[in-house]
Amino acid sequence: MSRMSEQYIARSSAIAARMLGGEMMVMSAVDSTFFTLNEVASVIWQAADGHTPLSEIVEHRVCKEFDVVPEIAHRDAEQFVRDLTLHGILLVSDHPFSDVPHRPVTAP
């Protein structure tokens, strides 16, 4: 698959987030919008360290951990990133972020 440029994703600091029973709960501190992310989306969210390209997250995490066709995984991941970016809870750039966001805490 060819791409025009790499995408780097980082979690916004203006959110509250916690893993609950395998799903990530995320709430925007800006508008209190509340999301729950399924297992696949949670993997992408947790891997959004600002330095790992999205394509690498999909290939090395999503495709390895879940039974999913790479083409579909890439397409869905890009849509997921677009959706969360619109709400300001995920930041996206075509360069690695200089400031590494805090790692989310994982709970049972």
Added chain:
Amino acid sequence: MSLLQEMNERALELGIPLGVHLDVTYRCNERCVHCYLDHDDHGEMSAAEIKNVLDQLAEAGTFFLTLSGGEVLMRRDFFEILEYARRLQFNVRIKTNGVMIREPEARRMRELGVEQLQISVYSHRAEVHDAITKLPGSLRRSIDAIRFLKSQGLKVAIANVLMTANMGDHGGVQALARELGVTYTLDPTITPKIDGDESVLQFRIPPAELNAVFHNRDLVGNVEEFCAPPPPPGDDIMEGYPCSAGHTACYITPYGDVLPCVQFPLASGNLRRQKFIDIWQNSPQLNEVRSIRAKDLPVCSTCSHVGTCTRCPGLAYMEGSMRGPSTADCEKSYQRTGILTANMLRKARPTAPLVQIQPVAV
């Protein structure tokens, strides 16, 4: 079912303390006449200890964190604690009187992504508010704080506790909240002090005033719906839990004591000696609280209000039994619907004396 309700259901199923109320200090710059706390420092946790507690709460799955007191800003290290809590991605709400919040504090709270601040306002009239807080100028400073916070785009709620001294002022406080563009919440319950002292109960509003509050459309919305007679309880009600205390929520004192709720002073462990998760999962006190279903309440299970009553197990505990009725909530159910509660009927029933003496006809 909303996402938030789903999350609560899930936390209940998994036994996760989703919401924790942490009082970082009992020290306060106000001396409210009805307050349930003393205001001395009996050895509150250091910032390092609190950070360790926050780490443990995050590991346990806590999402909603309420930071309160006392007055949180009496701690010089409050922003250090708040910053750490936000770094752990808690959804943070702060309860404060706002007296020490100026523009820089409001800006820092916005930068740190605080979800909401709740500020106590007792009256729109300074002479009434300041007489309750015993701090001259406190109403003006609290209102200034609300304006600073609003100007930063933060969500603010006014908490209006009703008591004898301000019971005619809720309309004025509600209008003030509208003018300031903040949410208004009313609480007509004065609780005993956390050490069991009931002297503050003298400030509770009288039943007639409670009745007027519950029948005020501006406060409750649809009065007919709010004051409707309780429907017969189904099995789901009888098998249900009284409230979230000890199930998905708990309270931590500035000294590290873990209780089921701020209104439920049942010491269940101490974080200076035990890990939070051990207390949460294994404390006999919390396990006892969790074991109680509505059907296990000897008086309340026979009450027609069992499915709709706001019965607080903590207030019941302070009255003598966590399985017993909470008379303040009995009064609320009665004033709301006009239907006597099982507890009221029980108390009104004449009882036969233990020793009976009958005159003997000669």
